[in-house]
Amino acid sequence: MTLHPGNDVVRQNARAKERIIAPVAAELRWAGLLSVLSGALWPLQAASLAWGVAEWVAEAPPLASALPAAGLFAIVGLLRATLDHRAGQMLFDAADRTIARERKVLIRREARERSAMGSAGIAAVVVDKLPLLQPWVTRYHVAMTRVRVLPLLLFALTFSLSWIAGLVLLVAGPLIPVFMALVGMAAEAASRRQMDEIGTLNEMTMERLSAMLDIRLLGAEERVTSDFANRADELRRKTMSVLRIAFLSSTVLELFSALGVALVAVFVGFTLLGEINFGSWGTPLTLGEGLFLLLIAPEFFQPLRDLGAAWHDRAAGYAVVDELDRLDAVERLSPLGNATRCAPLRGAFSIKTQSAVVALPGSTIRLPDVQLGPGESLAVTGPSGAGKSTMIAALLGLVPLEVGEIEVCGQVLDDATADAWRQRVAYVPQRPHFSDLTLRDWLDPRGTGDAPTDALRVADADRIVARLPNGLTTRLGETGGGVSGGEARRLMIARAVMMGGDVVFADEPTADLDQETADRVTNALIDFKRQGRALVVATHDGALAAAMEARIEVAA
Template identity: 65%
Template sequence: MVARQRRQDTSSVRPARGTGITAPIAHALRFAGLLSVLAGLIWPIQAAALAWAIAGWIAGDMGRTPWAAAIFVAGGFLRAFCDHRAGQILFDAADQTISHQRAALITREARARAPLGSAEIAALIVQKLPLLQPWITRYSIAMIKVAVLPLVLLLISFWFSWIVGLVLLVAGPLIPVFMILIGMAAEQASRRQMDEIGSMNAMVMDRLSAMLDIRLLGAADKALADFSDRAEALRIKTMAVLRIAFLSSTVLELFSAIGVAMVAVFVGFTLLGEITFGSWSAPLSLGEGLFLLLIAPDFFQPFRELAAAWHDRAAGLSVLAELDALDGAERAPFLGEARAARPLDGPLTLSLAGVVAALPGRRVTLPDFSLKRGQSLALIGESGAGKSTGLAALAGLVPLADGQITVCGHRLDHETADAWRARIALVPQRPHFPDQPLYAWLDPDKRHTDPWPALKRAEVDQVVLRLPYGLRTRLGETGGGVSGGEARRLMIARAILSGRELILADEPTADLDPDTAAMIIRALMHLKENGHSVIVATHDPDLAALMDRRVEVGQ
């Protein structure tokens, strides 16, 4: 029930998809489309003025020139204004959409992680979401212009010559037909490219996190070869997308050139008197012929813009498909609102009864046990049995499919989780250090307590003294500048400084040399001796033997 309730809660931050993604900016898109269409409709007026002036020159009437020039220049300024304003609106709308989607994704993934690697999520947020910008700024407006401008120019052409109108009518529709056929392949190629980008980011993050082991095992050349193969696969998929884009452009230019050429041939032979049909009454005049020649390329211009934006459509739809798949992924949302809260009232107690933790695609049964203030307990079991999941469930970071966890006399649920976590300090196996000075990270509750006693008790004070800026040092995200054991001792110092009563430590001595592991064990035992309760998930028999009780997970 809790898992179902939290899934409903997280749906409120689910980003809008499909056509709904543009719903908040629909008014802006319509207004920008109106401005773009208006800019396109100005050109026939400019073309008419230019043809009128040239016809006057041939007839010896130069008095038309100032008026034609004024109309042409005024139209140019108005077109420039409409295009600039439409572009500004479109880019603002695209930025708004991408910002909203990015914020919604980050909020949701922070609350309920999908079963994807962080590298794939980062690739989606950083590399793929920006591909929505050209989809919004180019493709959506191109579709509006294609729906209006060619029809207007076609009607104008038919008004003067049914031959010119017929040429445009035949050549124009062939372009969308071929674009649709090519676009199907473009969309599939773009999706393959998007998948490859996510996979490559995941591989890079995996190799970087394991770089030390790779070098120790002498597998650097193999890792480099794997990366080279994956990069080559991405290059091939990218080139496939580009080939399709060039093909669609070539098809468009071919039909456009044929259409304009046929109009030019008809107009030329009509003006030479070789063709006496094709107009509704008298043969075309010089001004009418020039006007038709000037507007014929613009009949194809919206199709050109649509073809140029067709790849943007394919890329945008690929991103939307990935977002839809991410929406449908099964998640494990944590309890609470992740907000600062007053510590839960009551003496420290913890008990589990029939608990089954709900992970995406998996259920983990946890043993029944209880714990009071000052007691310690070791969760033991084989790798993958669910020890880390058990710690996460105790902190309310994993929902329950069944059973109940009782903390301080209260049921651990959405209402009590934040207050319960205010009494817990977590020592993860892989510490994370945000971009802030070490003294601020050691004191998240802003208690402004002297950190040195806690650092000494965790046997990490000398490490801090060796850092280039001491407590003002900003460690890298994964603790650059300190070893894994030193990072965990810093976590223990942080737990001591926080004064929180229950310490949850996930494999605190894993992958450490005996001396460093002994420091970690001494620090944890010091916490227990000072009244803290300690729960460790561990494979270390020495650490487990020092706990008051040992509970096996996965029996």
């Protein structure tokens, strides 16, 4: 079987256009039309300027030609500026909508169905890469529209006055898109490599920052610094590769443009001096005609130069869309339900698992059979990576089962019951996370409006809030800036108390805490249970596991 990688690139580019360009195609067409009209008005300005200068040289009355020429030049210039402004407004509006749409889809999907790509990689796509779509939308397609019309129009005007000047443009003009196409293939490949390296460096940064304490304890600062230097140098090298291609392309385009304009200027100059008496149609060029040719020759090459510059924007855009397509194709875990608020699930509280197997990307985890009733407690233990957190997620309906079933409140946990089931549970995740809300609002996720005093007391967190500078109106950082790890966990337990429900799930609530703080968290969870609610904890902590009524182990 013969592989055709070029066909794959063509198909990828076609998909990219369908995804990014098709939704705003109407705006791009109108913007292109306005831009073409603006460019088509330049010959009127050039003619008025050439006419005014020619009349002035011919010693005509100054105001007889200068005022009409200046007036026509100004009016046409104002009209062109209006057309360009409107076209630019339409283009940037289309680009902003495109980026906002892709960003919205990406953030919503990653928040609900996370992929193997880390948060740093996602952040790189959202912050660094998606904005690269803007130049592609705002520059490339208008440049392509202009290059299809304006060079032909200006060539026709030039050829109507001088067949030699027209021949110069005819020879020099096509060399630009030919070379641009050759450079474009290398530019696309280089842009894709640069995009990959940006994501790699961002992921490495987040990974090292999260492990900073361990790095310092192990004395590995120099090794980490060296790794960063190597990755940064690799990004510099790939970025310079893209820039080299861009500068090479620009140099060649400017060379051809300069040569074309210079040859037209030489012909016009020698014709006006009387040294050349051929190249025009019958009669020698007049001063006005020669000036007109000199003014429109650079504009013949301008759309081609604009397209050459935008060609690299197109390459960068294709590289971004290629990464978005790869993210779309990644295997994901879809949580059950629609993540919408609804009435709590009816029925007496109970949890039962039977022959349940969770399907993860590339692996499966068999869950032990469990039965849990009102007010009962359960510790889920096992080695790291065995699936303790996965079991908690499965009981919450956050990961689907491959086989078996989970029953909650006497009903099968599925898409129809998951949202209602989660209205009856509270969850303390392994890593504390605080939204950008006041502490009062964050502690009340269901919006009951109740004072959190009792919940803070149950969680032994009332003194934590008392010493904060703004009390319940404090806004903590995303990871709980201003409170310790143990304090953040106790605040999360208080939030779980405020959530109410029949059961609280806690994932490694005492991990990485000193013994005194771990005991405080354990006591807070036990106080939660004393209120008559069920408790399920995933833990390595033997003391916390021993405080539970039942214990199961997830095998690796």
